[in-house]
Amino acid sequence: QVQLVQSGADVKKPGASVKVSCKASGYSFTDYAIHWVRQAPGQRLEWMGWVNVVNGNTKYSQNFQGRVTVTRDTSASTAYMELSSLRSEDTAVYYCARETIIVAGTGADHWGQGTLVTVSS
């Protein structure tokens, strides 16, 4: 079955960077893009960016321009999200999710389990 398995919880100090991984299985990795979405405690879903797994093209939310980098390793069927210059407001659960790149508007039909990133001095 389709699975997106994310790396474990992490604690970082302000100013540091964090890299979260998302390993895909149960489907053809290159048929889908991978979104990254975060959710601060008690807050809404917030889209960060996505990567087209086929060609590595990326799109980012302007809210994170310059701080977020999304990459993928097709040989490992894994996507990565790195967020730099962390501040306390970045404390959140970070999700990866897949969406087909073949047809528009299909939505993110499978999500990872989420990774809690805590930013604290």
Place this chain on the structure above:
Amino acid sequence: SFELTQPPSVSVSPGQTATITCSGDKLGDRYVCWYQQKPGQSPVLVIYQDIKRPSGIPERFSGSNSGNTATLTISGTQAMDEADYYCQAWGSSAVVFGPGTKVTVL
């Protein structure tokens, strides 16, 4: 920038119909998806391309989208449908989520 608005909360009695709206400029010209999220869980896609249900989503979930408003309707609402619901659409090269609507089944 493109934004979506939703009512913060909707209350519904068991067996009744819950209607959740999502508004945005010319939203009917874009595809809308809806996600259900229960506490401590990852979101689940319940509607895509405005009106379609993924495999495994009950028929009581339906969607529509026209003009500036998309609507998620839950017919015959059950206690298990109590959750937060988020609409989502593409803005100009970026995904946008609505603020979410908490559905309470009283």
